[in-house]
Amino acid sequence: MRIGVVELEVGHPETNLRAARRALEACAAEGCRLVLFPAYLGNVLSEEGMEVFLRFRRGELTRAAFPDWEELFSRWARETGVYLVGGSVLVPAGSEASPGYANLCPAFSPSGEVLLRQLQTHADAEERERGLVTGDELGRFSAEGFVVGPVVSTDVRVPEVSRVHCLLGATLLVVPSAVPGYSPWAQLAGLWQEVQQNQVFGAEACLVGELGGLSFRGRTAVFGPCEMTPGKSGFLAGFSSFYRDLTLRYMGDETPPELQEPWDVAPGRGTALTGEGYRILVVDLDPAELRATWQEYDIFGELNLNLYRRHLPEVYGGGER
Template identity: 35%
Template sequence: MNIRFWLGRYEGVAKSEDLLKTIARRIHAVGAGGDTSCPQLLVLPSTSIKLSQPEADKLIAEISEMAAQASLYIVPGSLLVKEKSGEIKRQSVMISPQGQVVLLATQTHLQPEERELGLQQGTDISIGETEFGKVAILLHTDIFIPELWRIYALKGVKLMVCLSAVQKPYTHWKQLSGAWQNVQQNQVFALESALGGEHFEKAYEGKVEAYGPCEITPGEEGFLEQESAAENLATGKVQLGELEQVRAQYPLLQQLNAPLYNQWLPRIYRGDFS
């Protein structure tokens, strides 16, 4: 199955109304909903929007209506959500063309400066079930955690949606040390939408890119698509059948020591080294 994707980048979205307007503009610009030959996915980067849980639920409901009207999957960036417990967490969702939330993801690894903002990490990882298979969303620091990618890959995820935040001074190599290298190590696809501009008094920069195993990308460089500088947008198709061919030729995941992972990874995350 093929997936048609659009990856956007923007700067300075800090209000719910601005996010809704941005999504509406992107849907109009890409003409989403016109091609019904394959699933369509619009991915936008993280935002600086802080909301209570009821406010976040209301915003997601509005975006769900837009997804249903446009007949496409939407990952509308991330929000900072204050849960009923009082904890503030960075979260994102994937919404289906039927307007249903098929995946709620929470950032599970934090940098010191994120903790200084009052953020708490999530303790669970989530996988979305879609018509094109299993999908996961990785947020900010999570993109640079190899264990997460390996866990998702072993659980059958083939498409990773990455909402990255690379601080200045920026280099492309710094960004590639996250999603690109983990794609190669786990034989998956990744769609990366990067944060830009000033957020919480820090400057960010990044590129919007789609990655796949080197064997099935132009020039064997691992890039499916890269953004157009004029539009801050990358668009293309993910062909899941090609991924199956790569895995058949070199069954990397079958050569791993999964029992060892099952024995140690949960204990390490719990801090149990006995």
């Protein structure tokens, strides 16, 4: 399956709308069957949506009406004939008495049906303080021979989320992301390592630029198990600024020749596209490659279920929140 992973540079809502639509069309023209957008896409496409995001950042609660982003994404998926993971959208949620926000990742089929509405299930201390309420369900959908597990924003730092997806068959984790500041280490500690400990593919689409007093500087990337990637880096694609920082700095003289020149997408994997306000990694993924990796060495083959049965109920305290 060919996938398109879109990095969107946030600007004025009209510009964002135009850039997102063009990025989607560019992906479809390249033959992508699944397109992943970054976190908060549904907010940055309209002034009302942007206002909701800014209020969230200021810690103000709102019950403001919200534009019909779902109808828009559904139409876009239908018009381009792709599986569309519409990033995420921060929406007013909670009750009248206890308002808050939810971060929701919608996924659509090529015919425009809603396949999944995946809520972010974990919030860090700052998100909780700003009123983010979390979901309590995890869902997946099938696309072209893959089972796709959405891992929404902060959830990528909670290994249980990816583990549940992968135990239940996910072969591709998709992360709509918006990372404040630039820390390659935070990103490696996120999806890169989830991919390694579950031996699946992973794609992370980042929102970049200034928004709500934050500077989003995450790096869009596609990961695979180390064994199937150049130099065993775990990178199938990643814009060179991110990739080179890490590879050259830490492998030094031992950097394999194929990695010494900057590249965005691993040879034979696809291509990188750039347009006004966006960059895209177009990458080909094959489930047969995962199967070959597992046959070589399957991490899940050594899960110690008796150990988990013994200890984990206590870890999660009987399920009391």
